[in-house]
Amino acid sequence: MKDRIKEQSIIFFEKKGFSETSIQDIVEALNVTKGTFYYYYSSKEQLLMEIHKEYIDDLLQRQQKIIDSGESQNAKLKGIIHLLISDIARNGDSGKVFFREMRHLADENATEIKKRREQFRLNIEEVIREGAKKGEFKQRLQPDITALAVLGMTNWTYQWFNTAGELTADELAEQYSSIILDGINMRNGG
Amino acid sequence: MKDRIKEQSIIFFEKKGFSETSIQDIVEALNVTKGTFYYYYSSKEQLLMEIHKEYIDDLLQRQQKIIDSGESQNAKLKGIIHLLISDIARNGDSGKVFFREMRHLADENATEIKKRREQFRLNIEEVIREGAKKGEFKQRLQPDITALAVLGMTNWTYQWFNTAGELTADELAEQYSSIILDGINMRNGG
Amino acid sequence: MKDRIKEQSIIFFEKKGFSETSIQDIVEALNVTKGTFYYYYSSKEQLLMEIHKEYIDDLLQRQQKIIDSGESQNAKLKGIIHLLISDIARNGDSGKVFFREMRHLADENATEIKKRREQFRLNIEEVIREGAKKGEFKQRLQPDITALAVLGMTNWTYQWFNTAGELTADELAEQYSSIILDGINMRNGG
Amino acid sequence: MKDRIKEQSIIFFEKKGFSETSIQDIVEALNVTKGTFYYYYSSKEQLLMEIHKEYIDDLLQRQQKIIDSGESQNAKLKGIIHLLISDIARNGDSGKVFFREMRHLADENATEIKKRREQFRLNIEEVIREGAKKGEFKQRLQPDITALAVLGMTNWTYQWFNTAGELTADELAEQYSSIILDGINMRNGG
DNA sequence: AATGAATGAGCATTCATTCAT
C-alpha cells in the first residue's frame, strides 16, 4: 500500500504539480481514505521526500558504477549522459517530479537532497577534471562550467522528451555526447 | 501601480512559487488592499500571463534582430546563446518564473505562450539548418535535436546562475558557445 | 440618466435577482462608471425602493379609480383582477421585481412598502365586504380570506404568465373573474 | 449532523434568503466549522437542491395518494387544496424556501425540480379535465388556467399564512375550496 | 491497518461604497 500510494502520487504530481495535488486526489484514486495515507506517511512533504531520495540515490549509485568502471574519461562522460537520458525516458514521471518539485521540500529535507544533487554534479566535474589532466579534454574550459553544461543539456530533456516519439533514448544520448565532445562545427571531423 | 504589482509578484513568484504566493502576500508588500489588485488584474492567472507574454515577446524580438543581422550562422548561434544567458542574468526573477510557472496558465493562455516558445526554438533550429546547408555545421546532426541541446544548456542556467558570483554572463556565454561549437575534446583545437 | 439606470436595473433584477446583480453589471450595460450610479442613487437599496414605490403607487392610484367608479361590487372586483393581471402582463419585469425582492429593503423602507401593499389588500377586502353587505356576495365567507384568495390567484401569474403566449391578459382576467365569482362547479350555471 | 445542517439552513434561508445566508451563518449556529459543512455537502447549491427535492417529492407522493383514492373529482380537488395549505402550514419554512429560492439552482438542477413542479401542476389539471368530462366541472373553463388559479391561490398562502393566527389550515382549505368550487357570488347557493 | 468525522487556517474573488479630481 505504501508503494501504491507513492506510485499514484508520482502520477498526480507529474500531471498536476505537487501543490495542485490534494491528498484527496491520491486516496480517491486508490479507493482508500485519508486516514490510510497518514498511516503510511506522516505528511505530504515526507512523501515527496521519499520520492526524491529514491530517485537521486538510484542515480548516484549507477553513476558510481560508471565512475568505477576504469574506462576512459570520454567513455565515462558518455556513460553518464546516457544514464541521465535513459533514466528520464524510463522513469519519466519520477524525473519530472524530481526536477520540478524540490522547492516544496522543507529546509532540512531540501538541504539533504541538494547535497546529493551536488554530489552528482561534482562527480561529473571530477570526470571532466580528470580528463583534462590526462589530456583527453581541453584544459582551457572550466570543469564546473562544463559539468553544468552537460547537466543542463541532459536534464532539460525532461521538458520535452517522450518515449512515444521516433527518437530512442540511446540515439539521443549518442547525439548529445557527440555535441558535447566534438561540437557542431564542421571543422571538427564533419 | 499596475507595474508595481507586477514587479512585486515576480519577486514572490520566484521566491515562493506561483501557487504558494497569495494575493495577500503581494498586496501586503505594497501596502495596498486586495481590491486594488483586482482593479488592475482580473485574476492571478491573468497577471502570470502578462509576465509570460512580456518575457517571451521581448526575447523573440531580440532574437529576430540577431537572425536578421546577416552574420555567419556561427556568429548568430553565439549571439542567441549570449542573448539567453545575459537575459537570465539580467532579468533573473522573470526568467525563473517564465521557466517554472507556465503550468499554471489555463489552457488557452498556455497554448498562446507555447506557440511563441516553439517559435523561439524553431528559429534556433533554422539557424542550425542553414549553417549545415552552408557547410558551417556538421550535416550529420539533426537540427531539431541540436537546437534542443542548445536550449537545454542555456535555459538550465536559470537554475544556478547568479550575478553575484565571479563568473560574468559574457564569460559563461563564451564558454558555452565554445562547447557547443567545438566540443570539449582535446583533439578539436585544444 | 437616472431613469435609464432604473430601467436597466429592473431588467437585471428580474433576470438575475437583486443580490446577484452588481452595480458593476448595471453601469457596464449603460457604459458609465460606478461613480455615476452613486451620483444619482445613494445606495443600491434606495434604487430598489424607488422601483417599489413607483410600482405600488401606480397600482394604488388605478385601484382607487375603480373603487370610485360607482359600479357594482361585482364589476369593481372584476376591474381589480383585470388591473393586476394586465399590469403584470405589461410591466412584467417591474412586477416580478416587486413581488420577489421586497425582502431586500431595509426595515424602514420595507415597512413603508408593506403599508401600501396592505392598503391595496384592504381595499379589495372592503369591496368584498361591501358586496356582502349589499347582498351581491355570500355572507358566509370571510372578506379578508377572500381578498387573499383573489390576490394569490392573480399575483401568482407573475410566475408563469408571458405575453408571448396565446392567452391575452384580458382573456385570463375574464376566466379568473369567472372562477372567483361563480366557481368551477357545473351546478353554478354551467 | 447532515440533517441538523439542513434544518438550520432552512431556518436561515427562510429568514434571510439563500444568497444572504452565508455558510458561516449556518455553521456558527451549529457550533461547528465550515469544513464540517463541506464534509456533508459539496456546495451551498447542493444543499438547496436537497431541500427542494425532499419537499417536492413528498408533495408529489401525497398528491398521488389523493388521485388514486377513487373519490369524486370534487373531493380530489378539495384534497389537493388541503394538502398544499396544510403542508405550508406545517413545514412553513421549507415551503417558503421552496417557493422563493428555486432561482438559485443551477441549470441542470433547476430543470429537474421544474419537471416535478410541472408534474404536480399537470396532475391538478388532469383532475379538473376529468371532472369536466364527467360533468362535475364546467366545460367552458380551460383546465390549465384553472389549475394555475388553484395553485396561485393556495401557494400564495406561504406569503402570509402563519400557524399562530386564529385561522386553522383546515378552515382555510375549506374556504378556499368553497371559493374555487362555488365562487363568491350570492346566487350560487348563498 | 484503516476509517470517518471534524478542524482551522488560508485562498481567490466579489462588491457596495467612498472620494479626490
Added chain:
DNA sequence: GATGAATGAATGCTCATTCAT
C-alpha cells in the same frame, strides 16, 4: 455630472492534518 482609483469586509470553498474508534 462624471470618472477612476482604492477600500475593507465578506463569501464560497479547499485542504493538510488530527484523532477516536
